[in-house]
Each structure stands twice: as structure tokens, then as C-alpha cells.
Amino acid sequence: MEDRGFDLEDRLATLEESDLKRSLSPVDRVAERGYFAPPSGGELPVLDADEALVFASNNYLGLTDDQRIQDAARQAAATVGTGAGASRLVTGDTLVHRDLERLLAETKGTDRALAFSSGYAANLGTITALAPDVIFSDEYNHASIIDGCRLAGAETVVYSHCDAESLRSKLRERAAIADEDESWLIVTDSVFSMDGTVAPLGAICDAAEDHGAWVMVDEAHATGLYANGGGVVQAEGLADRVDVQMGTLSKALASQGGYVAGSDDLIECLCNDARSFVFSTGLAPTAAAAASEALHVARHSDVRERLWENVAHLRDGLESMGFRVLGDSQILPVVVGDRGDALALAEGIRERDVVAPAIRPPTVPEGTSRIRVAPMATHDHDDIVTCLEAFRAAGDEVGLL
Numbered sequence: 001m002e003d004r005g006f007d008l009e010d011r012l013a014t015l016e017e018s019d020l021k022r023s024l025s026p027v028d029r030v031a032e033r034g035y036f037a038p039p040s041g042g043e044l045p046v047l048d049a050d051e052a053l054v055f056a057s058n059n060y061l062g063l064t065d066d067q068r069i070q071d072a073a074r075q076a077a078a079t080v081g082t083g084a085g086a087s088r089l090v091t092g093d094t095l096v097h098r099d100l101e102r103l104l105a106e107t108k109g110t111d112r113a114l115a116f117s118s119g120y121a122a123n124l125g126t127i128t129a130l131a132p133d134v135i136f137s138d139e140y141n142h143a144s145i146i147d148g149c150r151l152a153g154a155e156t157v158v159y160s161h162c163d164a165e166s167l168r169s170k171l172r173e174r175a176a177i178a179d180e181d182e183s184w185l186i187v188t189d190s191v192f193s194m195d196g197t198v199a200p201l202g203a204i205c206d207a208a209e210d211h212g213a214w215v216m217v218d219e220a221h222a223t224g225l226y227a228n229g230g231g232v233v234q235a236e237g238l239a240d241r242v243d244v245q246m247g248t249l250s251k252a253l254a255s256q257g258g259y260v261a262g263s264d265d266l267i268e269c270l271c272n273d274a275r276s277f278v279f280s281t282g283l284a285p286t287a288a289a290a291a292s293e294a295l296h297v298a299r300h301s302d303v304r305e306r307l308w309e310n311v312a313h314l315r316d317g318l319e320s321m322g323f324r325v326l327g328d329s330q331i332l333p334v335v336v337g338d339r340g341d342a343l344a345l346a347e348g349i350r351e352r353d354v355v356a357p358a359i360r361p362p363t364v365p366e367g368t369s370r371i372r373v374a375p376m377a378t379h380d381h382d383d384i385v386t387c388l389e390a391f392r393a394a395g396d397e398v399g400l401l
């Protein structure tokens, strides 16, 4: 079998030989810029619902409201500063960043992690840095993956959504004509934001291993929620079989920024070749501190269980009314079909103080317009009941039930 992965060790050795290798400074040098211990403990927040209940946010754990996380950001601003002031490789590196990266790597079961200024930048930087010859990409992958594939100039082969057999057949087709030294990257979201579907990661890893390809998983909608907070890769025990795990700090982790987790060599390569890392100001320390604290809260409190209880309550309620709810995750897309009906349903629930948007073509295929419902951990039992009542009344009004 061919090895279609990426020889990062060799790349790093070449950089080293020509005195071109960049690395982040040793941690004791970073320590000179100051350090703080993130605060922990305290009560979980409740949703402040003065005007309307939001059932459409990616703030899945409701932690943007949390005092502990706000305190962590405030403390970082006071001790390290509000901005990094430069690229991490120049003078923008702080122990707040290192603390976040250490916690992410530990949570994700990898050697190391690297923080980017956004998830978008992480996808663009990582895919272009690896520079694969061929990328196998799920048809519903996020725009930042699609843009990364384009910018990398790779030949992109699109396989059917969450379909490991379709992937296998594309891999076989390509293997029949591929050069021996062609490098291959399979890339997929783990949780798909518009469909709520979860990629069959085990079967994708099996297919990758049969062909020597690498696997990259975008955990933007799973980080902080699945398993110990690591994501679907952790939930399925695949940390050793997935080469690149990335995600965002801007959804369940209540902050801003992105990350990549993987081997030592991967992170070293990204420090050299991921242009969105090298040539971009380091993540704001306030954002890094908030994300660290949010990950700590996600891992060490019952906030995730509260989200999953709300998800189960809402899904059961909507389905028992007769709504068709897609997916198998915390995202509950209520499929209506017609775009006008979807708009009318969204308006009907809004009149009843519940906010969840209609998603229409071209974002989703024609005839599958939907309301994307996303409960949060901070919704209480009455909030879920209010949401269900709004759907029943508006669904009756629009003639959907």
C-alpha cells in the first residue's frame, strides 16, 4: 500500500538545515510577560430572557454570560493586555496562549495544540500548509474548508454527505490513476451545522487507513460538547487515528479564535507554513483566557449534561407534534420544505418570543428549507416548554401540523 500522508519530519529537517525553522519560544521566556490562574467555581448562569428566547445561537453552553469566563477575560486584560500586539512568533506570545494550548491538547489527546485568530484562519492555514495533492471533502463541509481547498490549489474530490462508501469509491477511483508519491487529505466536519448530522468518523478512518491517506476533522460544532469536551473524535476514541483536529473557540467555548491539535511535528509545521498563523497577530489574550476558562467549565461541571437534557426534551417534543427533525446532535433542524412556509414558521415563533431563523436555498438544497433550532445549556425547563408551545401554535397557523 502507498503511503499518501505527509512527511513532516523531513520537511522540518529541511527547514532546520537551512536555518529557516521557526518555533515558538520556550515557555520560560513567555513567562516574562505575566501569568494568571483562571478563576473557577461559582454558580452556573441562567438565561436572561427579557425580550425573547434565543434558540439559534452557537453559544451552546450559554457560557458567554458566565461570570467566571468574563472574569478570566478581565483578568487577562489587566495582566497581559487586551491585544497580543504582534504575531505569536514575534512578541505576541503569552502564557495565556500556552495555557489554552496545553488544555486543548490535553482535552484532545494530542501532543500539542496551536491557537489561531479564528476557526476560518485555522482551516485556511492548515490545509494550505499541508499542501495536499488531492483532498477528499464531504459535500456539506464548511466554507472555510472549501476555501482552504481552493487556496491550497489541490485537486478536490467531493464525496456524498456523511457517506463512507462514497468516500471509499472516490478513493478507489483515484488510486487507479494516482502517482506513487501523491499526498491525500480527507477532510470533514464532525457535526454539520445546517443538518445536525455527525460524520461517520470511524468508517472514514478505516477508509483512510486502507489508502494511506490523512484525516482532518473540523470540530467547530462539537468542541466543548462531546465526550470530555474534546469533540466527536474523543467520543469515538479516534484521537490516535485522526491526524488533524481543528475547531473554533467561538461556539461552545464562548470566545473567539480557532485551534488545531495534533502531533508535535504538525504544530511545528504550522508554525512555519500556516500563513494565517505566521503573518497574523496572535489571538487576543482576553479571548484565549475566556476560552481556557470555558473549556475548564465545560470539562468540570454539569453544563454539558444540561445541554443534552434540553436537546432530548426539545427533539422529543418537536417530533411528537409531527415535525421532522434532522440529524443526531445538539443542532435540531426542523425541516419544513417550502421556503415560504419556513419563513412563516420562523415569523410565527418570533411573534411568540422565540427566535430561530429560517434557513433557505442556497444555504440548503431546494425543497428542504428549515428552521435551525439550537437549544442552550442555560435554557431551563420552562424555556423549552415555551419554545415547544411556540412551534405548536405557529405550526398550526401555517398549516404544517
Ligand code: PMP
Pocket: 118, 119, 120, 121, 123, 142, 144, 189, 193, 218, 220, 221, 248, 249, 250, 256, 257, 258
Ligand atoms: N468550521 C465550521 C464547521 C464552522 O461552522 C465555522 C464557523 N461558522 C468555522 C469553521 C469557522 O470558525 P470561526 O467562526 O471561528 O472563524
